[in-house]
Amino acid sequence: MNLTTAQSGHIIPTGIAGFGFSGKVFHAPFVHAHPGYRLSAFVTTGNEAAQLYPSAKIYRSFKEVLAVEDLEMIVLCTPHPLHVSQAIEVMRAGKHVVIEKPVAMNSRDAGKLISAVSETGRQWFPYHNRRWDGDFLTVRQLILSGVLGQIVEFRSHFDRYNPVVGRAGWRYLDDDGGGTLFDLGPHLIDQAVALFGKPDSVWCKLYRQRKESKASDGFDLKLFYPETTVSLGAGVFMSEPGPRFVVHGTKGSFIKYGTDPQEARLKNGRKAGAPATGRELKKHYGTLTTVSDGVIKRQRIPTLEGNYLSFYDNVYNVLTSGQAPEVSREDALLNLQVTETAIRSDAEGRVIAMV
Known part of the structure; x- marks a missing residue:
């Protein structure tokens, strides 16, 4: 606090x-x-x-x-x-x-x-609480530090294995439920635009892989910037998850497996704000690889501690002391504009410029 x-x-x-x-x-x-x-x-x-x-x-x-x-x-x-x-x-x-x-x-x-x-x-x-995921905070810090150089490729995925529509089935069983693009998509898009801003153009492929899914249950989404390509994805048949983050820059790369532990711990009864709720185990730390004068250096990077309570701390300070919101209303609007462009790209089968 x-x-x-x-x-x-x-x-x-x-x-x-x-x-x-x-x-x-x-x-x-x-x-x-x-x-x-x-x-x-x-x-x-x-x-x-x-x-x-x-x-x-x-x-x-x-x-x-x-x-x-x-x-x-x-x-x-x-x-x-x-x-x-x-x-x-x-x-x-x-x-x-x-x-x-x-x-x-x-x-x-x-x-x-x-x-x-x-x-x-x-x-x-x-x-948009995923701005306070420890792995995202770590990626953002590495990018801002310049250790990776100019980012040329950024990949962010939520890989899950949910072969049967279960909790919140209305998202998938109703045509207007939004599916995965409106469930996990807002988190991935928000993290991307927080790092890189509004993309120049968008390409997307939506999937309906479960027989009962009327709305999309997976997607591949690309955001194109002048010097950076962002690839976002989520699916329900990933029994062996791939990397959560892959970041390639002109000076090095960062690869991170595993997801932020806060959700799982909260589901298992950990109290909000309890010590170490957002602290990741060392075995899940990401790997930073840099190249300098032809010498390759690899090191494990401790994951910064995530803290969803910070969202409500920010809201409190906006309302009581005029602090700027961490996630602005304009951020949410841009998020939906990207989502709409993604849906249009899937329907038309082409890259669509953002207006």
Whole structure:
């Protein structure tokens, strides 16, 4: 926790709409653990939230929680297609809102969210928590240090083995569920644009590899920059995962296997903010290879410690002290513009220039 949080003293009463996997693992534990918030309410039809957080009030409808006057912020962990209409309702009710990714299903609707900020005077925050993955923080530090030189190729993948549609099946069983491109895609795209900005052009191939998948369950996506090619991918039939990150530059390369450990530890009951939650085992450290005067040097690079609590720390400081958001609304808009261009590229079978 940084000093600003400790100095402010203001507590933000917060409610969470939805208590599925996202609400249970990625939001409630952090809002509850952060000293700048009071976890006051849930919107859920189940009983688990009441058992885990007995001091919070349970509401059975979204309209009910909007009318709670002392709530200052609501976190949306509802299905993707509901995000825009619900977020605008939250802001019009005088509350700030955190929106799970994707914030919208298209850039036009994201533009409506941006307009609602000036209309209501309330703010919304895209939940792109993977900016606080330890492996991404490590890659970003290496790139910024210049040790790799000019980056010519950047690869980032989420490889999983989920041969049967299970949790959150609506993402794949409904034509408008968005599939993997709208589930894991926002994280990969966000990390890429955080490093390299808006691409010049985009190519994409979407896959529907499971028989029951109506929406894409895998993708290959390329973002083209003047000197860098970014390759992003995700799939559901990777029983032997490849590298999480591969970065090649004019002075060297960095290759990293394994995924950030925070999600797995949180799912297994580790408390948010507990020591070492985001600390990676040494066996998963990445390898940096550099070449100088014809001499090749290889070294293991300790992974920086990830910390998803930093997302809520940033939101708190934006609201109480005017700090700039780590993930801006414009970042979320660009994310969706890239996604839309990817969908068009798949449909037309060609590289599409970003406008």
